[in-house]
Amino acid sequence: MNTGLDLEYSFNEILKGFGLSSELAHIIWLPLPMLLVLVSAVIGVLVTVWLERKISAAAQQRIGPEYAGALGVLQPIADGLKLLVKEDIIPAKADSILFTAGPILVLVPVILSWLIVPFGQNLLISNVGIGIFLWIALSSIQPIGLLMSGYASNNKYSLLGGLRAAAQSISYEIPLALSVLAIVLMTNSLSTVDIVNQQSGAGIFSWNIWRQPIGFIIFWICALAECERLPFDLPEAEEELVAGYQTEYAGMKFALFYLGSYINLILSALLVSILYLGGWGFPIPVEIIAKTLNLPINAPVIQVFTASIGIIMTVLKAYLLVFIAILLRWTTPRVRIDQLLDLGWKFLLPISLANLLVTAGLKLALPQFFGG
Amino acid sequence: MSIAVTTQIICFSILSLVVIVGALGVILLESIVYSAFLLGGVFMSVAGLYLLLNASFVAAAQVLVYVGAVNVLIIFAIMLVNKKEDLKPIENIKSRKIISTSICLTLLSLLIRVDLSNIWGLSDPSSSIGEESTIRIGEHLFSDYLLPFEVASVLLLMAMIGAIVLARRDVMNKDISTGLPVDQELIEKPSEPLLIKKN
Numbered sequence: 372m373n374t375g376l377d378l379e380y381s382f383n384e385i386l387k388g389f390g391l392s393s394e395l396a397h398i399i400w401l402p403l404p405m406l407l408v409l410v411s412a413v414i415g416v417l418v419t420v421w422l423e424r425k426i427s428a429a430a431q432q433r434i435g436p437e438y439a440g441a442l443g444v445l446q447p448i449a450d451g452l453k454l455l456v457k458e459d460i461i462p463a464k465a466d467s468i469l470f471t472a473g474p475i476l477v478l479v480p481v482i483l484s485w486l487i488v489p490f491g492q493n494l495l496i497s498n499v500g501i502g503i504f505l506w507i508a509l510s511s512i513q514p515i516g517l518l519m520s521g522y523a524s525n526n527k528y529s530l531l532g533g534l535r536a537a538a539q540s541i542s543y544e545i546p547l548a549l550s551v552l553a554i555v556l557m558t559n560s561l562s563t564v565d566i567v568n569q570q571s572g573a574g575i576f577s578w579n580i581w582r583q584p585i586g587f588i589i590f591w592i593c594a595l596a597e598c599e600r601l602p603f604d605l606p607e608a609e610e611e612l613v614a615g616y617q618t619e620y621a622g623m624k625f626a627l628f629y630l631g632s633y634i635n636l637i638l639s640a641l642l643v644s645i646l647y648l649g650g651w652g653f654p655i656p657v658e659i660i661a662k663t664l665n666l667p668i669n670a671p672v673i674q675v676f677t678a679s680i681g682i683i684m685t686v687l688k689a690y691l692l693v694f695i696a697i698l699l700r701w702t703t704p705r706v707r708i709d710q711l712l713d714l715g716w717k718f719l720l721p722i723s724l725a726n727l728l729v730t731a732g733l734k735l736a737l738p739q740f741f742g743g
Numbered sequence: 744m745s746i747a748v749t750t751q752i753i754c755f756s757i758l759s760l761v762v763i764v765g766a767l768g769v770i771l772l773e774s775i776v777y778s779a780f781l782l783g784g785v786f787m788s789v790a791g792l793y794l795l796l797n798a799s800f801v802a803a804a805q806v807l808v809y810v811g812a813v814n815v816l817i818i819f820a821i822m823l824v825n826k827k828e829d830l831k832p833i834e835n836i837k838s839r840k841i842i843s844t845s846i847c848l849t850l851l852s853l854l855i856r857v858d859l860s861n862i863w864g865l866s867d868p869s870s871s872i873g874e875e876s877t878i879r880i881g882e883h884l885f886s887d888y889l890l891p892f893e894v895a896s897v898l899l900l901m902a903m904i905g906a907i908v909l910a911r912r913d914v915m916n917k918d919i920s921t922g923l924p925v926d927q928e929l930i931e932k933p934s935e936p937l938l939i940k941k942n
Contacts, residue, residue, distance in 0.1 A: 394746055469780065500874030501799050508803040511811025515783055518818050522776060534822060537815060544811075561877065 404496045408485045416633040418690075420447035423697050430701040454629070457622035465619060466523040473520025474620070474627035480509040480516075481635045487563050488641050491651050491681035495564070502562040503555065506642065507548050510597065514540045517606070517616055520628075524619040532615025535708065536606035540597055542715040547593035549723040550586040553730040554579060554646050557742040567650030569742060575654040580647045582741060585726045587647045589719055591692075594639035596715070598632060601700035605708055636696060637689060644688035651681030755795055761788040779821055783814040800877045 382403075386396035421436070421444055428435025436443025461467050484506045489495035499505060514537035521533015555561055557579070558569045570578050580587050596603040607615035617628050644650060653660075657680065661673050706714070734741040765785040769778045786809040793802035833839065872879060884892050 398746065469776075499799060500877060501803050504800070504803050504807075508807040508811065511807050511815075512787075514815050515780070515810065515818065518815070518822060519780060522822055530822065534819070537819060541812075541815065 408488075408496060409482065412482065412485055412634050412637070413630070415637045416630055417447040417451070419633050419637060419693055419697075420450065422690075422693065423700075426694070426697045427701045430698070451626065454622060454626035459622040459624065460619075462525065462619050464525045466525065469519050469523035470619075471624070473516050473523055473616075474624045474631070476516030476519060477513055478516075478627050478631040478634075480512040481631050481638060484509050484638055485634075488638070489563050489567060489645065489650060490685050491678050492564065492568075494651075494678065494681065498562060498564050500562055502560075502564075503551055503566065503642075503646070504561050507544070507551065510540075511544060520620070521616040524616070526619055528612045528614075529616050529618050532606045532612045532618070535612075536599065536616060539599070539603065539605060539711060539715075542712060543593040543596040543603075543719070546589050546715065546719040546723040547597065549720075549727050550583070550590045550593070551646065553583055553586050553723075553727045556727070556730055556734060557582065559742060563645055563650075567645055567652065570649045571652045571656065574652065574656045574659075575649070578647065578649040578652070583647060583726070583730070585722065586730075587643070589723050589726065590646065591643055592714075592719065594643060595696060595699070596711070598636045598639055598696075600636065600696055602703045602706055603711060604705060605711060608705060636693060640689040640692035640696065641685065643692050644685060648688045649684075651685045653680050653684055751795060754791070758788045758791045758795070761785070762792070775821055776818075779814065779818045782817065783810050786810045786814060797872075798876055799874070800880060 382400055383393060383396045386399060387393060391399075424443070424446060425435045436446035439445040439449050461470055486496045487499060487502050487505055489498070517536040517540070518533045521529045521531075521536070524530070554566060558566045560566065560569075566579075599606055606612070607617060612618070617625060620628060657673070657677050661667070661670075664673075666673050730741065762785055765781045765788065768781045769785065772778050772781065786805065790802040790805040790810070793799075793805060
């Protein structure tokens with residue numbers, strides 16, 4: 372079951388051709404996928420920021436950024452550069468160590484989670500066995516960073532924002548993990564690659580969204596809440612808390628928060644597409660396309676085609692979800708804190724528990740559809 | 744020495760150093776907030792040690808439970824009741840210190856004794872189960888460790904019921920021993936007018 376391109380193997384073979392030892396080749400290989408993922412995450416953020424500006428403009432019947440590059444595509448780069456060259460201020464009464472460590476603690480777990488995002492059979496940094504569980508564990512570190520920056524700012528709005536962010540993220544982590552658990556139950560594996568492979572049988576019809584419609588909705592709501600996107604952006608509700616835990620931040624430290632929240636949004640969209648929308652799978656299975664073209668599945672042309680289709684499909688599905696998230700942000704009002712906690716604890720948690728129970732029952736009753 | 748072994752040794756030394764220095768900081772630092780955050784760092788480094796031992800599932804569970812739940816809860820509690828209060832001097836502090844030191848030393852000698860008397864079997868790295876460990880842990884939890892697993896769930900249920908009773912004060916409005924009604928109202932600060940009238 373190891374079809375598709377294996378870039379690491381070919382890369383190592385080329386380096387060995389130059390007379391390097393396999394260990395040295397491995398060390399040269401190691402940073403490359405990490406760097407690639409970091410760069411793609413940052414480019415993904417730039418694209419999302421541009422989309423956010425353009426779609427919000429369309430939603431409010433404006434034009435949006437127009438002069439920086441064609442259709443304003445260079446606007447996010449200008450935004451980023453502005454934040455880079457801005458003065459880095461630490462308030463006089465703030466705790467400078469915690470103030471600096473907070474944004475880093477928010478950003479690092481999000482970037483580490485990209486470890487498990489697959490763009491193809493072998494196109495991921497590391498196919499760790501605990502896969503999706505690693506993401507759940509890493510995303511639970513974030514509240515510490517939020518609390519830290521909220522406390523260190525020495526500002527009541529910051530502290531309240533930090534507390535709200537932590538409370539929200541703890542409450543929504545439980546239904547999120549439970550809906551992931553239902554998927555894991557069906558796959559018999561925590562690995563993201565296995566989860567996608569399990570959905571690749573019959574193209575669009577074998578995607579998990581048909582088998583887990585409730586789980587899909589719960590996961591999407593919780594992912595939006597974890598990212599602090601608008602129906603749930605209470606931690607930085609500007610009418611109440613100025614900007615929440617970000618109030619005192621400026622320059623590059625603020626940019627880290629900004630980057631972190633957008634990378635988190637893209638990551639959540641990617642994970643929704645992996646868990647529920649068939650990941651890198653094309654709506655029509657590649658095997659059928661290869662058969663109609665009379666080519667063996669291992670032919671180099673088909674392999675390159677599969678790999679590029681995989682990347683394109685993953686990114687396309689993810690950006691479709693990002694589009695929905697942006698549209699939601701500019702069209703829905705914010706919920707109150709009691710509504711938010713009611714929704715999380717009294718509605719989503721029981722529903723996701725019931726969903727898990729039904730999935731387990733269906734798995735036993737209909738093992739051919741729900742993974743025996 | 745191969746590169747993999749060197750990397751492991753470097754990682755191990757850094758993680759152990761962080762664990763020891765961090766744990767000392769948790770005890771010795773004056774600021775309780777720093778102690779709480781350092782505790783999170785110590786938990787993370789312990790997770791790193793698990794990772795070095797090829798126990799990735801245990802490492803992730805450590806991060807999720809200890810860092811994501813226990814430590815966040817501790818920090819949350821500290822931030823909600825961040826009251827600066829001068830503690831009263833404790834009576835006969837000297838004898839208390841002597842007693843606690845002797846208890847700690849006894850425990851330490853017990854640990855050293857266990858360390859020296861136990862034969863630590865170093866398993867062959869090639870025979871480690873690695874990614875299989877998640878399945879093995881599940882099998883053990885539902886076979887030979889079933890009783891502790893179920894007892895832990897009873898403990899969690901008790902904690903949950905306790906939390907509900909504490910949160911809903913109307914449930915416990917009678918004193919259990921005397922049967923008399925007890926005032927369980929939330930103790931709140933009387934609201935102060937924000938604007939003071941100027942005469």
